[in-house]
Amino acid sequence: MLTLTCPCCGITADETELHPGGEAHLKRVGPGSSAEAFETYLFARSNPKGVHFERWRHAYGCGKWFLAARCTATLEVFGTYLAQNAAPPPEILAAIRARRPDWTPTAIAPRDPEPAERPNE
Amino acid sequence: MAEALARITEISGLGMIQIRAVLSETGPDIAQALGIPIPERTGTSLAGARRLCWMSPDELLLVLPRDQVAPALAALAASLAGRHALVLDVSDMRVGFLVQGPSAGQVLAKLTPANLSAMPQDGMLRSRAAQVACAIWRQDEGFAIIGFRSVADYLRALLVNAASAGTSLDPR
Numbered sequence: 573m574l575t576l577t578c579p580c581c582g583i584t585a586d587e588t589e590l591h592p593g594g595e596a597h598l599k600r601v602g603p604g605s606s607a608e609a610f611e612t613y614l615f616a617r618s619n620p621k622g623v624h625f626e627r628w629r630h631a632y633g634c635g636k637w638f639l640a641a642r643c644t645a646t647l648e649v650f651g652t653y654l655a656q657n658a659a660p661p662p663e664i665l666a667a668i669r670a671r672r673p674d675w676t677p678t679a680i681a682p683r684d685p686e687p688a689e690r691p692n693e
Numbered sequence: 694m695a696e697a698l699a700r701i702t703e704i705s706g707l708g709m710i711q712i713r714a715v716l717s718e719t720g721p722d723i724a725q726a727l728g729i730p731i732p733e734r735t736g737t738s739l740a741g742a743r744r745l746c747w748m749s750p751d752e753l754l755l756v757l758p759r760d761q762v763a764p765a766l767a768a769l770a771a772s773l774a775g776r777h778a779l780v781l782d783v784s785d786m787r788v789g790f791l792v793q794g795p796s797a798g799q800v801l802a803k804l805t806p807a808n809l810s811a812m813p814q815d816g817m818l819r820s821r822a823a824q825v826a827c828a829i830w831r832q833d834e835g836f837a838i839i840g841f842r843s844v845a846d847y848l849r850a851l852l853v854n855a856a857s858a859g860t861s862l863d864p865r
């Protein structure tokens with residue numbers, strides 16, 4: 573059973589009270605991007621065995637989206653944090669390193685497409 | 694054993710007002726207009742027959758007798774005029790039930806994954822009862838539970854069934 577503490581309301585919610593939102597920290601590519609970069613943004617998702625960053629919504633509670641760092645193999649939760657973070661905050665990274673010394677944060681978004689040149693900028 | 698675990702009754706004459714606002718900015722005005730302090734996170738605050746409930750970081754629910762809805766709505770609208778806020782009479786949106794009796798907690802424990810025993814005296818818990826969203830707070834000798842009116846029959850049946858005689862969770 574996966575339980576996550578919602579950082580917006582502080583309630584420790586059961587998995588059945590939450591709605592999964594897939595991989596966190598995806599960078600949107602849109603107008604001006606290559607077709608390959610757009611395809612990657614839409615469809616390519618990491619599927620690690622181990623540390624993973626995810627979006628969750630406290631659907632049966634306060635209704636807010638938040639982010640969680642957890643291990644996909646053991647369901648160990650390293651921490652949850654507000655969805656306004658563009659990257660995992662230092663305390664979350666520290667919590668992960670404390671439990672997974674071999675883990676490197678480069679694994680956060682290894683498939684990040686190169687920022688596309690925008691003709692209008 | 695022949696007695697139901699709790700008495701389930703629908704709350705009649707229930708009024709509710711939804712308030713959406715940036716509470717850090719508008720909280721004092723809301724509190725002044727209603728004469729109720731803004732509740733703590735996941736808490737409620739009481740003033741007479743009115744209960745102000747924390748729903749989410751930008752949402753409050755005022756639960757009050759239905760005949761007090763119109764004046765409260767007017768007071769809120771006046772105090773929040775010109776601000777980025779929403780005040781809405783949602784009295785028909787939800788149904789409320791009282792779950793009363795010494796074993797009321799057992800009835801709800803069968804239906805929700807939430808840890809009711811960890812809920813403070815003035816707290817409110819938003820969770821689910823079986824398959825539908827609900828919110829629960831302590832009232833009198835047990836609890837009050839609200840859920841969407843579109844699933845009122847389902848919620849009533851759930852509660853009555855969970856309170857069936859002979860289904861106590863106490864060890865025999």
Ligand SMILES: [Zn+2]
Nearest residue numbers: 578581630634
């Ligand atoms: Zn929440």
